[in-house]
Amino acid sequence: MARRKLGILISGRGSNMAALIEASRAEDCPYEVALVASDKPEAPGLAWAREQGIATFAHSPKGIPKPEYEAAIDAALREAGVEAIALAGYMRLLSDDFVTRWRDRIVNIHPSLLPKYKGLDTHARALAMGDQKAGCTVHIVTEELDGGSILGQAEVRIEARDTAETLAARVLGEEHRLYPKVVAKWLTTLPR
Numbered sequence: 494m495a496r497r498k499l500g501i502l503i504s505g506r507g508s509n510m511a512a513l514i515e516a517s518r519a520e521d522c523p524y525e526v527a528l529v530a531s532d533k534p535e536a537p538g539l540a541w542a543r544e545q546g547i548a549t550f551a552h553s554p555k556g557i558p559k560p561e562y563e564a565a566i567d568a569a570l571r572e573a574g575v576e577a578i579a580l581a582g583y584m585r586l587l588s589d590d591f592v593t594r595w596r597d598r599i600v601n602i603h604p605s606l607l608p609k610y611k612g613l614d615t616h617a618r619a620l621a622m623g624d625q626k627a628g629c630t631v632h633i634v635t636e637e638l639d640g641g642s643i644l645g646q647a648e649v650r651i652e653a654r655d656t657a658e659t660l661a662a663r664v665l666g667e668e669h670r671l672y673p674k675v676v677a678k679w680l681t682t683l684p685r
């Protein structure tokens with residue numbers, strides 16, 4: 494069976510993108526990464542993807558109307574034969590129109606145990622609430638921010654000495670394990 498073609502959208506560091514790409518090198522991995530797209534041409538993750546020989550789309554949306562910018566990303570993804578998209582620290586909200594065009598074919602990784610702490614500053618919020626555990630969630634992207642159905646989660650115990658930074662680092666380690674695993678499983682069930 495041909496491997497499924499995955500596109501990844503990033504805005505920065507790209508450590509989850511790197512985890513997805515590293516995992517795709519395994520012989521039995523059901524996907525390959527066909528394109529990495531970034532709204533930040535200077536994103537560190539983009540340089541790394543290029544070094545790995547992966548095709549990239551690197552354009553800032555500045556001064557471009559959103560529908561036009563998203564149409565350009567959409568065209569690049571389709572040209573690369575992408576069948577599904579993984580958001581990996583992509584900091585821009587996708588329009589309802591884009592989500593509709595890729596219905597049930599976009600996933601995201603979020604650094605909290607959804608439905609808790611949608612949006613930003615998840616670790617500081619979990620600490621402020623006195624939570625005993627934190628974690629990360631892989632979910633389908635819908636029009637509702639961080640609201641689509643949950644495909645997988647990983648938990649991390651919160652320690653008394655944790656700061657938002659130490660907690661973020663431990664959760665990130667779990668993200669790197671969880672995301673490739675869940676994406677691989679999800680892609681094998683996706684209609685061609």
Ligand code: GRF
Binds near residue numbers: 508510538604665668
């Ligand atoms: C991760 O914490 C992810 O959960 C969130 O944005 C961060 C991206 O980090 N959506 P990286 O760019 O993958 O290193």
